[in-house]
Amino acid sequence: MARISTLINLLTYGIALIGYAPLAPHLETIPRLIFPVSLVCGIIADRKRRWLTGSLPTIVSILFFIFYSTQLSKANLVGPAVNLLIVLLSIRLISEKKVRNYLQIFVLSLFSLAGSSLFSLDPLFLAYLISLLFLVAMALVILTFHAADNDLELPGRGMKTVLSVALIIPVAALPLICLFFTILPRTQFPLWNFLNSAGSKVTAFSEKVQPGSAASIGEVKEPAFRVECEKLDKERLYWRGIVLNNFTGNAWVKGDLPADERGRVAKGTVVRQTFYSGSGTGYLFTLNAPLLITGVRGNLSGDLVFKSPPPSAGRMKYEVESIPGSIIGTTRGIDRNYYLRLPSSLSPRMTSVGREIAKKGKNDAERVDLLKEFYLSSGISYATRGLPVSSEPLDEFLFVKKRGNCEFFAASFAILLRAAGVPSRVVGGYFGGEYNELGGYYLVTEDMAHAWVEAYLSGTGWVTIDPSAFSADFRQIVGNSPTGLAYRLGLFLDSFNFYWDRAVISYDLERQFSLVNKITLRVRQLPINIDYKALLFSVAVTLVPAVLIIAVLRLNRVAREERILRRFLRILKRKYPLEIDPSTGILELADNSRDPVAKRFADVYCRAVYSDRRLDDDEFLLLEDLLLSLKSSRR
Amino acid sequence: MSVTGIVGWHNIRRLGIRVELPDEIYSGLATLVTVRLHNSKRLFPSFLLRSTLLENSVTTYILNGEQEETNSFVHTFSGRGKHSLPSAEIRSPFPVNFFVRRRRSAINRDFLVFPSPIYGAAGINLENNLRKGDSPMLRKGFDGELARIADYTGNEPMKLIHWRLSAKFDELKVRELNSSSGEPVMIDIDALPGRDLEENISLACFLINRIMGQNRPVGLKLREKIIRPAFSRGHRLNLLTELALYGKD
Numbered sequence: 087m088a089r090i091s092t093l094i095n096l097l098t099y100g101i102a103l104i105g106y107a108p109l110a111p112h113l114e115t116i117p118r119l120i121f122p123v124s125l126v127c128g129i130i131a132d133r134k135r136r137w138l139t140g141s142l143p144t145i146v147s148i149l150f151f152i153f154y155s156t157q158l159s160k161a162n163l164v165g166p167a168v169n170l171l172i173v174l175l176s177i178r179l180i181s182e183k184k185v186r187n188y189l190q191i192f193v194l195s196l197f198s199l200a201g202s203s204l205f206s207l208d209p210l211f212l213a214y215l216i217s218l219l220f221l222v223a224m225a226l227v228i229l230t231f232h233a234a235d236n237d238l239e240l241p242g243r244g245m246k247t248v249l250s251v252a253l254i255i256p257v258a259a260l261p262l263i264c265l266f267f268t269i270l271p272r273t274q275f276p277l278w279n280f281l282n283s284a285g286s287k288v289t290a291f292s293e294k295v296q297p298g299s300a301a302s303i304g305e306v307k308e309p310a311f312r313v314e315c316e317k318l319d320k321e322r323l324y325w326r327g328i329v330l331n332n333f334t335g336n337a338w339v340k341g342d343l344p345a346d347e348r349g350r351v352a353k354g355t356v357v358r359q360t361f362y363s364g365s366g367t368g369y370l371f372t373l374n375a376p377l378l379i380t381g382v383r384g385n386l387s388g389d390l391v392f393k394s395p396p397p398s399a400g401r402m403k404y405e406v407e408s409i410p411g412s413i414i415g416t417t418r419g420i421d422r423n424y425y426l427r428l429p430s431s432l433s434p435r436m437t438s439v440g441r442e443i444a445k446k447g448k449n450d451a452e453r454v455d456l457l458k459e460f461y462l463s464s465g466i467s468y469a470t471r472g473l474p475v476s477s478e479p480l481d482e483f484l485f486v487k488k489r490g491n492c493e494f495f496a497a498s499f500a501i502l503l504r505a506a507g508v509p510s511r512v513v514g515g516y517f518g519g520e521y522n523e524l525g526g527y528y529l530v531t532e533d534m535a536h537a538w539v540e541a542y543l544s545g546t547g548w549v550t551i552d553p554s555a556f557s558a559d560f561r562q563i564v565g566n567s568p569t570g571l572a573y574r575l576g577l578f579l580d581s582f583n584f585y586w587d588r589a590v591i592s593y594d595l596e597r598q599f600s601l602v603n604k605i606t607l608r609v610r611q612l613p614i615n616i617d618y619k620a621l622l623f624s625v626a627v628t629l630v631p632a633v634l635i636i637a638v639l640r641l642n643r644v645a646r647e648e649r650i651l652r653r654f655l656r657i658l659k660r661k662y663p664l665e666i667d668p669s670t671g672i673l674e675l676a677d678n679s680r681d682p683v684a685k686r687f688a689d690v691y692c693r694a695v696y697s698d699r700r701l702d703d704d705e706f707l708l709l710e711d712l713l714l715s716l717k718s719s720r721r
Numbered sequence: 722m723s724v725t726g727i728v729g730w731h732n733i734r735r736l737g738i739r740v741e742l743p744d745e746i747y748s749g750l751a752t753l754v755t756v757r758l759h760n761s762k763r764l765f766p767s768f769l770l771r772s773t774l775l776e777n778s779v780t781t782y783i784l785n786g787e788q789e790e791t792n793s794f795v796h797t798f799s800g801r802g803k804h805s806l807p808s809a810e811i812r813s814p815f816p817v818n819f820f821v822r823r824r825r826s827a828i829n830r831d832f833l834v835f836p837s838p839i840y841g842a843a844g845i846n847l848e849n850n851l852r853k854g855d856s857p858m859l860r861k862g863f864d865g866e867l868a869r870i871a872d873y874t875g876n877e878p879m880k881l882i883h884w885r886l887s888a889k890f891d892e893l894k895v896r897e898l899n900s901s902s903g904e905p906v907m908i909d910i911d912a913l914p915g916r917d918l919e920e921n922i923s924l925a926c927f928l929i930n931r932i933m934g935q936n937r938p939v940g941l942k943l944r945e946k947i948i949r950p951a952f953s954r955g956h957r958l959n960l961l962t963e964l965a966l967y968g969k970d
Contacts, residue, residue: 185818230818234769234780244783247766251728255816259724690829704808704827710761711737 087239090231093249095132097225098183098191099125102175104218105195108202108211109168117172124176137182147177168201185233192222209586219263220256227252291535293367295330295512296337297493298479303470307531310516311363311371312584314527318357320518322410324374324538324550325530327367327515329389333504335429338497338512344421347388349548351375354409361404362584368393371515371530373408374550380405389511390414414540415547425509425542428501433481436498440505450543453506454551457499461556464488466495468557492517492554496537499553509542517552525581647694647701650709654687657717683716728816735761736784738772738809738826744958747926748801749837755793756809760784767813774809774828801836801922801965805829835961838927839920871897905950906932909942910967922964929960943967 106121131137150173154166175194178187199218203211231238231248240248291310313325332341359373370392372379379392382404386392394402439460447453469489474482480498483490496512503510517536519528540548554560651672658664662679676688690708694701701709741755756774760767763786770781772792779792798804812823870886873893886894908925915921925941932939933952940950941960948960 226817227815230769230814230816231782233814233818234782238782240782247783247785248768251766251768251816255724255728258728262723702827704825705829707735707737707761708827708829710735711739711759714759714761715739 087241088245090228090238090240091236093245094188094225094228094232095129095183097221097228098179098188099129101192101195101218101221101225102179104214104221105175105198106172108214109172109198109205112165112168112202112205113172114165114169117169117176120176121172124179128179131180132183138177138180139182143177143181147174150174150177164201164204168198168204171198171201185229188225188229188232192225196222209582212586219259220253223256223259224249224252227255291327291367291369291514291516291532293328293369293514294337294339295493295497295514295537297483297490297497298336298473298475300473300475303473303491307533309580309583310530310532310534311361312525312527312529313359313361313373313519314525315357315359315373316526317521318373318410322373323517323519323528324410324513324536324552325371325516325519326374326376326390326513327369327371328513329387329391329540330512330514331389331425333428333497333501335431338500343388344424346418347420348417349375349388349390350415350417351377351390351409352412352415352547354412356407357410359406359408361402361406363402370394370404370406372406373410374513374515375410375412375414376406376408378407411550413547413549420509420542422509422542425511426504426507428504432501432505433478435481435485436502437505439484440502440507443502443506447506450508450541451546453508454503454541454543454549457502457506458551458556460502461495461499461553466490466557468492468495468554468560492537495553495557496539499551500539503539503541511540511548513538513540513550520577522577522581522584524578525584527584529577529580529584645700646706647691650701650706650713651691653713654684654691654709654716657713658684661716681716681719683712683719687712687716725816729813729820729822731762731765732767732815733770733811733813733822733824736767736770736811736824736826737761738774738811738828740774740806740809740828740830742830742832745835745961746798746832747835747838748799749797749839751795751797753793754796755791757789757791758784758811759789760786762786768815769813771812772809772826773812774806798834801834802969803831803966804834805831833962833965835965836919836922836926838930839923867896867898869897870894905938905940907940907942907950911942911944918968922967926961926964929957929964933957 102121102125110118110121150170154170154173157166171194175191175198178191178194181187183191196218199211199214202214228248231240311325328340330338330340331343332339356377357373361371363371370379370382372390372392376390376392379386382394382402443453443456443460447456464484466484466488468491470491472487473479473490473494474487476482480494480501483494484498500510500512514535514537516530516534517538518534519530521528536552536554538550538552538554541551542548654672655675658675658679658681662681664675664678672688673692676684679685687709690705690712691701694705737759739757739759741757743752746752754775754777756772756779758770758772758779758781766783766785767781768783770784771778772781775796777794777796779794781790781792784790806828808825808827808829810823811826812821814821870883871894873882873887873895877895881895881898883894883896906928908928910918910921910925913921913924913928915924929939929941936952938950938952939957939960941948941963943963946963948963
């Protein structure tokens with residue numbers, strides 16, 4: 087014999103654990119410790135049937151509620167809420183468990199799991215969600231038995247039957263869930279997004295390049311985006327994000343683009359890419375230089391930067407066509423003065439380097455080459471630590487410390503170009519990417535955030551120059567991909583994330599529409615040269631036999647009254663040596679058999695059928711029941 | 722939700738209730754009612770069924786396909802005459818306790834409730850004339866059980882002479898037998914001392930059972946209708962049926 091209460095308790099522990107586990111890394115110390123302790127105490131309490139009773143649990147809950155309410159703010163909404171959820175869940179575990187308390191535990195666990203999705207939405211969440219779904223569905227069924235009788239014990243076989251039926255419910259619900267996931271409309275932006283305050287995700291990409299603001303750059307290995315495309319030469323993996331065309335004295339920022347500037351990508355081999363990203367800034371990344379962007383409402387600016395209208399659009403998917411490494415031409419030239427503007431506070435040493443190059447070089451291309459030589463001969467090294475921090479960080483970078491990261495290289499190079507009379511701008515984005523052979527995509531992580539320069543050469547257009555490449559050791563630092571088992575395993579695991587992104591997160595209304603459109607298009611594409619005569623003929627050929635078959639079937643259809651009567655006669659014939667004459671009435675037959683059950687059957691049957699009505703459901707059930715007892719009773 | 726709805730609907734489908742009642746049901750006397758709940762579904766078991774009949778409920782936790790469960794309860798019917806049980810209610814909260822599904826299952830059982838067998842109220846005490854151990858109703862006869870061995874008086878038929886004992890005692894001994902049936906009794910419903918017809922009917926019911934229990938044939942006079950005395954179970958049930966239905970048609 088197995089106790090239902092033991093089973094429901096076991097299921098409840100499992101459900102609570104699934105609610106807690108994904109949240110645990112994001113909890114404060116107290117709730118993180120309270121839960122396991124409560125779970126153990128709860129198990130002991132359930133075994134000894136001695137729980138925390140009375141108003142104590144309620145008072146403690148209220149105190150915690152007040153405590154966490156005071157911590158709530160617009161910027162910090164999720165943290166206190168999930169901590170409170172876990173504390174409430176812990177208190178429920180050690181309190182007395184009536185039916186409604188079990189339901190409370192299920193709901194709290196579900197909310198906790200939902201809360202965990204605000205911290206991280208990886209494929210493991212799906213595993214937790216499905217497990218919770220199964221356990222809760224089973225627990226609800228078992229709880230129904232528990233509600234009927236607290237101390238119910240079922241024999242082993244009975245328990246097996248109950249459990250298997252409890253399991254059928256979530257299994258049967260799964261196809262429905264998949265169906266609804268596919269067809270239900272959803273919002274373009276995650277509903278819960280407002281809970282996630284800005285800055286909860288670490289991005290290295292920013293809307294300005296301000297070298298000298300920090301002595302070191304943290305390297306975050308968080309994925310920035312994934313790009314499905316063919317494998318490309320590593321030198322071409324410049325992911326364009328933003329163009330900064332205005333130097334304010336200490337930072338490169340995005341200024342208003344001259345009104346008539348229109349970028350135009352030169353002809354070349356087109357590379358198609360599908361991006362899966364969480365666009366936190368609103369800027370959409372593209373492989374440099376982009377030609378076309380589809381799948382998202384993007385405003386293409388003259389400097390080939392795409393911005394999606396509302397920032398923080400959650401996870402998104404879009405397609406890009408690019409010509410890697412292409413020069414960006416302009417249809418009507420550029421406003422040279424705009425791209426040569428510099429603040430007056432530029433350091434004298436930088437100004438003189440610019441002037442010197444301007445004097446030596448005859449045209450833009452020569453001046454660019456001279457500047458490259460200046461960088462190569464200076465012996466500047468690439469570094470992310472020990473960066474120059476002073477009032478004139480770029481001056482210090484070029485002439486004193488001679489070490490810096492891409493921001494220093496790009497910012498200084500663009501300024502020196504302008505000082506030398508070559509129009510220039512800084513481009514922010516990412517460089518590089520780890521190609522996942524399994525999924526056929528590039529994984530670009532935050533530590534690959536990069537800045538480079540575009541110089542405008544008269545008669546040619548904007549040419550991409552990466553000044554970081556002129557450092558002594560840039561290629562050694564950035565260019566070497568790690569290898570080894572752990573790295574390959576990491577890539578393998580990342581492909582799950584990629585498919586999760588592709589199949590679940592980026593699945594949205596647009597995709598639903600595209601699915602419907604595709605189907606409509608396919609239907610429309612069917613060759614429709616309607617020959618009405620042929621159509622009429624084929625309809626007739628299909629319909630007439632169908633109608634005939636249905637008519638014959640209807641004629642031959644055996645009513646359930648007829649069916650049950652046949653069964654009755656069959657059983658009666660087997661049981662009693664009666665001469666069943668077609669003319670013998672059913673009442674007479676039952677009388678002849680002298681079987682009370684047969685008589686009763688005949689009575690109920692005749693009462694309905696002889697008053698020209700069909701058997702109702704109750705009568706039919708009764709007759710079925712009588713047949714069973716007629717079959718099983720002895721003569 | 723939809724899955725639980727379908728499971729709940731299926732759970733309560735194709736369930737039948739049969740009721741078994743004893744042959745003799747008396748008004749005002751506790752009677753054992755047996756309820757047989759049957760699941761006609763071939764494969765699917767039904768769970769957590771609560772069948773309610775005559776304000777009594779029985780719970781069945783699991784009922785496998787094509788199986789039957791029997792439960793009994795005690796019920797007191799009141800009022801003589803024809804009674805009927807048209808249907809019973811089956812309800813189940815399965816699979817989740819949020820909704821309770823119910824359906825009525827047809828029983829269509831008609832049965833007869835005999836009058837309440839009372840005698841105290843009529844002021845009759847049949848026990849007065851009897852002392853403990855007496856069996857005054859037994860008379861000498863030729864077809865009953867052996868009552869005693871007696872001396873031959875010359876009147877007894879030859880077949881009653883106990884030859885072996887006669888040889889032993891040197892005088893003839895005979896077997897004295899009981900009469901298997903007592904003196905016939907005719908009950909006139911109007912001659913009974915009850916306060917009204919119902920009391921007389923109840924009293925008659927009691928007397929029929931009591932007197933026939935003493936192996937005496939009983940007849941019944943219901944105003945114009947006269948039923949001759951006889952002694953058999955069928956006859957007794959016939960008399961009780963007459964009493965149950967008297968004045969009800």
